[in-house]
Amino acid sequence: MEHFIQLENFKTILPYAQLFEQGLVVTILLSLFTVIIGFVLALLLALMRMSNVRPFRFLGLDKDGRLRDGGVLLAISKFNPLSFLATAYVEILRSTPVVVQILIVYFGVFGIISLPRFTLFGFIKFERFFPGVVALGMNSGAYLCEIIRSGLQSIDGGQTEAARSLGLTQKQNLRFIILPQAVKNILPAIANEFVVIIKESAITYTIGVQDIMSAVNAVKGATYIIMEPLLVATAIYFCLCFPTSKIIAYFERRMSRGDKR
Numbered sequence: 001m002e003h004f005i006q007l008e009n010f011k012t013i014l015p016y017a018q019l020f021e022q023g024l025v026v027t028i029l030l031s032l033f034t035v036i037i038g039f040v041l042a043l044l045l046a047l048m049r050m051s052n053v054r055p056f057r058f059l060g061l062d063k064d065g066r067l068r069d070g071g072v073l074l075a076i077s078k079f080n081p082l083s084f085l086a087t088a089y090v091e092i093l094r095s096t097p098v099v100v101q102i103l104i105v106y107f108g109v110f111g112i113i114s115l116p117r118f119t120l121f122g123f124i125k126f127e128r129f130f131p132g133v134v135a136l137g138m139n140s141g142a143y144l145c146e147i148i149r150s151g152l153q154s155i156d157g158g159q160t161e162a163a164r165s166l167g168l169t170q171k172q173n174l175r176f177i178i179l180p181q182a183v184k185n186i187l188p189a190i191a192n193e194f195v196v197i198i199k200e201s202a203i204t205y206t207i208g209v210q211d212i213m214s215a216v217n218a219v220k221g222a223t224y225i226i227m228e229p230l231l232v233a234t235a236i237y238f239c240l241c242f243p244t245s246k247i248i249a250y251f252e253r254r255m256s257r258g259d260k261r
Helices: 007-050 072-077 081-094 098-109 126-153 157-165 170-207 212-223 227-260
Strands: none
Touching: 007 081, 007 126, 007 170, 007 212, 007 227, 081 126, 098 126, 098 170, 126 170, 157 170, 170 212, 170 227, 212 227
């Protein structure tokens, strides 16, 4: 296998350019679907963490209806199962490697659940692409959860009180007042997560997703050349991530400029 960079090797791998083009399409689609799934999941997790569901609240009161000074019953009364589940999910997903999560989802979950076998656009294998999206979406949701939660908590509580005084329900307040402002605050962070996902999606080649790194492996197997395909992959990732990050920075400056007026 050739380990030195040689110009003639780029000519050798040129016939495999279509593999890199297909890998580029797969990487972009993988990132888009991952961010969408991650955002929806993160919003749900953030609301669960901010909820005030305490089914054992009554244990915190004594027989006279007064709040206990302490003890096990008081601690149990403060237990919020929704917040506990959401926190456990976030901590576990953020504390384990992405590759492990992808393998567990692919072999563990979708090893039991059979997916239909067909191709999208003639080259994307659904039975491999979908588990990759699910695994990355679950991981992204754990990270976006904290971003969304901080965005929701950054909104002044006085606006919620004003909404209640106008007769809006908690759901209406969240939908029409809190969320629009929070999304504006966290939009740059969500966009940056998209850039992170573009780079992290490279790990999905381990389950056979035909992304850019899968094209590198295919070219390596056919030509026994490794450095030149890796350089091509590096250039593609750079052309995806660098302009995207600059566009995000531009809109972030525009949005912050509007807040200062």
